[in-house]
Amino acid sequence: MSEPIYIVGAARTTFGRFDGEDNDLAEEAVRGALADAGVTWSDIHFAVGGTNGETKPDNLVSRLGLTGLPFVTVKNGCATGGVALMTARNGLLAEGRDLACVVGYDNHARGAFNASPARYGIGDWYGQTGMMVTTSYFALKIQRYLHEHGIDPRTLGYASEKAFAYAADHPYAWRRKPVSVDEAMDADMINDPLTRFMFCSPDAGAVSLVLARGSRAFDLCDRPVRLASVELRGRRPGSFEVFSTWLSPGERTSPSIDAAKAAFDSAGIRPADVQVAQLQDTESGAEIIHLAETGLVEHGAQAEGYLNGDFLIDGRLPVNTDGGLLANGEPVGASGLRQVHEVVRQLQGRADGQQVPGGPSIGFTHVYGAPGISACTVLTTEGE
């Protein structure tokens, strides 16, 4: 059994449109996390930075200080935050270091994410015929999922309503205006069955965490949150991923299923034990699918869960309590760490927005993205 790893500092910027430099965002988050942990940059032994943009995270040392520390850069699409966190954990354990800093950031322009076929190893014809569009992928996936599991499409509207309701109370979220189920359902159709209020948008933001190994964590933090597990998985045959010209018939697999199961097994925690969760909700349908793929809810039972209020702050399993991607947008490098930041704050009883009542002690996060990768964490405040 390796030594436990704890999160002892966490900070994020407000997400949304941003006119400054990417590094301004990253620096703000890192300085916030260091202050939260009560340490300085010179105390950090190892750093990991994630971004999907053109800047070099490891060059942040020119602002933070030339301490000579090893600084690893991660670029794994939507799963970047999860991979950065895993890399920091591994760095602490493998090299016997005590303190690591993780930062994820991006500053996407409006309407970013215009993928080129060549980058994905697909012929030009795929983009020229209008099929290389991320929104149509999400629509095709949820259209099939709703059909297979007999789920009322109106459930998509409930997922949107929930996200914006949480965000209305969250000071760091981007889109904070409430949206009703009817407004979400009646908005402009983007790709059937998904409307304008059911998609997240690329934007800007940064998140940073400070990790500590072993008992050092309790010297730095009154209520450290244990990173009980972090697991990354890629796609297997049968998964349904973005920019797929073909799919296998037969059993559907998913990297989210595999990563979630590995994270729960590794932590010795059951999905039913989770008291607060963060799921990749690139659009409303993704949250519905991921509720089941992670094992938190049975396939087909999601609609009832939304109707019961299960995923609201006083429900059985509050989900995406900061508004998720739908309301925070997706600065790709920061998004997975935003999820961890929110769950850490919930478990510490100091949520920035709505606080889960009753002192939750077990949390879960899930990121998922192109070209079919997922990273999940289990976070706990037990075993102190």
Place this chain on the structure above:
Amino acid sequence: MPTTVDDSLFSSLDPVALRGSECSCGATVFPALGSCPVCTGVDVTDVALPTDGIVWSWTTQHFEPKPPFRTDEFAPFSIGYVDLGPVIVEGWLLGRTEWVIGEPVRLVLTKAWTDGDTVVHTYAFEAAS
């Protein structure tokens, strides 16, 4: 012969058939590949895919995609995954913007865009009834 968006997608144009590849493990993929992503083997051969199938999923593209998308004049169009039996293939669904999962469709060649005097064709599926 008609001009196409990419001749390597087709095993024949008249009658139209898509060119996939089949592995000795039984997996079929589209477009054809030189190796098998399912079993990791390289014992694959090109095959003409079935031309009749059923709608596996669908959506309608309500906004004009960004370049490299090409069209003479944009109008909302449907995209689907069509279950051809050995493989499920993504392509245009022609003639309507509302579809039902499970309805039968068949492969056709259709205009993608016009390039000067040349009509450039792509594959699509239309209702079989």
